[in-house]
Amino acid sequence: MRKLWLVALLFLAVACGGTSSTSASPEQPDGSPTGTDADQAVSVPAAPAAPSGAPSGTPSPVAPAGPTLHPRKVPWESATPTDDGRALDIVWWSGVEPCNVLDHVEVTETAREVTVTLYEGQDRRSPDAVCIAIAILKTTKVQLKAPLGDRKVVDGAK
Incomplete structure (x- = not known):
């Protein structure tokens, strides 16, 4: 469940973290993404693997x-x-x-x-x-x- 929340929060941070342009140019209306922003790929890290069992080691x-x-x-x-x-x-x-x-x-x-x-x-x-x-x-x-x-x-x- 913790992993699901982590992925959801990461998704929200990526989705809401974009910047908007405040200057308008003849080619693009105000607020539309620029070529560099639209072409960027966002990678979301995979959730860490679940532990295989109880921790072990030397006491x-x-x-x-x-x-x-x-x-x-x-x-x-x-x-x-x-x-x-x-x-x-x-x-x-x-x-x-x-x-x-x-x-x-x-x-x-x-x-x-x-x-x-x-x-x-x-x-x-x-x-x-x-x-x-x-x-x-x-x-x-x-x-x-x-x-x-x-x-x-x-x-x-x-």
């Missing part, structure tokens, strides 16, 4: 930098056991810093599951920062008190 590693302003729970995408199950690599979608900074990570371990909750907030040093809205894939490593084993990993933000 940016980050470490908790709290305390931040207004920390909130953030859902994560994946948790991969590392270091023989004694740690988890957590991957989530975030935004640019200083507006989206990893504040801290809470890890609650029981015999049956490990609950990991990420908290993000705004950097205290930049309370009035304005950031672009762009998704960034981030990762952080959390240590476990005991190896993961058969325990289930749960997102504490969901």
Whole structure:
């Protein structure tokens, strides 16, 4: 739908953007297009191709930098056991810093599951920062008190 609006606005800009002549000559009546204006071809760029799927790439590693302003729970995408199950690599979608900074990570371990909750907030040093809205894939490593084993990993933000 956005592409349709873009093409429509571009068409209107091209259609309404023509200039008119205010000087009359014996060959052409006042306001008629001149030879150079009438002979010009207007090309409209094609709409950009739709993305083929979700963005991919290598996550940016980050470490908790709290305390931040207004920390909130953030859902994560994946948790991969590392270091023989004694740690988890957590991957989530975030935004640019200083507006989206990893504040801290809470890890609650029981015999049956490990609950990991990420908290993000705004950097205290930049309370009035304005950031672009762009998704960034981030990762952080959390240590476990005991190896993961058969325990289930749960997102504490969901």
